[in-house]
Amino acid sequence: MADLVDVSFPVEGILPKKETCADAFITKYPEWNGDGTLIAILDTGVDPGAAGLQTTPSGKPKIVDLIDATGSGDVNTSCVVEAQNGVIKGLTGRNLQIPASWKNPTGQYHIGTKVLFELYPKGLKDRILKERKEQQWDPQHRVALADSIKRLENFDNKHNGNSNLSPEDKCIREDLQAQVDILTNFDKKSVDVGPVFDCIVFHDGNTWRACIDTSEKGELDQCKLLASYREEHEFGRINNSDMLNYSVNIHNDGNVLEICANAGSHGTHVACITAGYFPDKPERNGLAPGAQIIGVKIGDSRLGSMETGTALVRAMIKVIEHKCDLINYSYGEASHWNNSGRVCSILLCFITVECVP
Template sequence: MSYGYSSLLPKREINADIFANDNKKWNGNLTRIAIWDTGVDPTAAGLQITPDGKPKIVDMIDASGSGDVKMKCKRHVDQVNRTIETLTGRKVEIPNHWNPPDGIIRIGVKLASELFPKLLMQRLRNENRDNFWRPSIKRLAANLACDLTEAEEYLSDITQNINRISISSSDKDSPRKFVENDSSKTLHDDILCTDQKTDPISCQMNSNFSSHQVKREKREQFGLTPTAAKAQLKAAARSLEDSLSLLDQRYSPMEILYDCFVFHNGSEWVACVDTSPYNPGKKLSDLPLLRDYTVNHEYASFGEQTQLYYTVKIFDNGKLLQIVTNNSSHGTHVAAIASAYFPACSSKHPSKHSPRKQPTDVFASANKTITDAAKSISHFCDRNGVAQVHRL
């Protein structure tokens, strides 16, 4: 595109170009604004630095309460004992570079559904259903069909053997005794072989007569014939197939839970959100320790599958962790309109909409009521010394 990013902004449509030309010295220097919206992506182009090299986004705050994590539970570690149990029941090995002087690590837990945009959660759940759940259901159904076929073949073989033994016994004049149990209809016939010189099949049946006698008595209680046994197997298989189908229809995705850790490293509070269970190949020791965003503007990702970034704030001496995300692109869009700056395009097409202006991202959930939003705005302004609030 010949005009670059600058041409994408509707400056002419809203007369912003006229305002900028009439006030060329008003470039947003020493001006800070709060973007009270759905959150801002900390990696967004145009929101990284100002013309004089300062960080664009001054702070990232969650005013909705959805990112709050209570960190009241404590675990103690030392140089020898480094394994703790988290609130999700996992046993985790604390990395060697986590060395709180007091040995205290605060732990908490957070649901992804309280942090992620709805569309992202829906996509992750659909992928889990299509990539793991549905294939498992299909494997179970295939195994069921295979087991049914093998069982039917087994019953057919037994019936043929019984018939062959019965025919062979009736043709030979040998002192043997059949244990009568309607051999033409029962599932198994028990044969007593008294002549050791008879055919091998009969002698084998004779050697196992005692066990056959016990089994015969049990079968007499149920009176199963091969035909009845096959019918029951098919009915049971159909019932299991219906159960699998119903189970698939009522699929309910498992929640994504993140273990959270906070501790004081001797100079400042740091936090870690354990995303390793959902990122193959990652361990807790591989994950970053984040400081409050205002310290060094650090951020991390929930994983390549999510492409969602987050920052943290730590309050009340580590008792409250705040995970700041965004639940749509609207907040980033608003922040870019208000103060975006693209260094690569500034020489040919300079930005005329306050390139030096520094925004503070304030995430406000769309699910909040007007009263809740007003209270959170008032609390935010009091805590951060905001003098004026304007609605865009």
């Protein structure tokens, strides 16, 4: 049976061009590769670092824009401060060292904070929580618990089973027992809220830029400085443990920072099916490798990647603003009433179907 295994599966085999007759169309019309077409991917978000989503065959950026329509990545950066001796105090209380390479003619910085776990997909959050517990919490907690138990045992041994304790000794023993009880309960009931990052936004004289203190130490020269994605098509990575890529958009004169990070892998998957381009391995190409895309996140990371009506409305506004030619929307749940409700009415207002004879 091993001789019958299709060695191309599951790499090329997961894109069934043959079964859908797409390969016949591509063979017949090789020049029709989607060049000049803009496709909106309404989904969990699209990873800007994914293979196949870097450029088109003509060298244009594959991803035109990345947008979080859910609000899960929004940061209030309306607090404005000025640096003192090259340092600003973040809202976390950390001292943030301003790199000498930053250009800020006004000297003003918009600051805010973001809880990292609000950006994580559920699977990633579960993994990181487990790793943090095993690497950071458990070793120190076990030492503290063992030490408190030992102190209590030593006290009991010294006082011969606590038969005739003075009032003062009783208080001491109750305190030692309370320490053991509290540390034991901590292990069962503690909640890890995750890292909290300082966020900095400023205008460099030409455009708005943002930096997220992923160092958690105020060492901003070690962190990525980004403009809105549509301007420079740059992105950063939180760290090498979570491998979560992110981009930013800046709104309201620096008062709102939008951090775009995927709520799951589905959006990247369908983006590659739609328009992935692998110059060295064309068999992996999507159906329209020449097309460009915008990734619009409608799956809220705070809701387990569930979409909301608000996110869909915002997404359609962006689709119209970008004058997209097509929308890929393989997302959603069953509805009680078909083709009804606010979202459907807005979709019908925005979408025009043209019949070509």
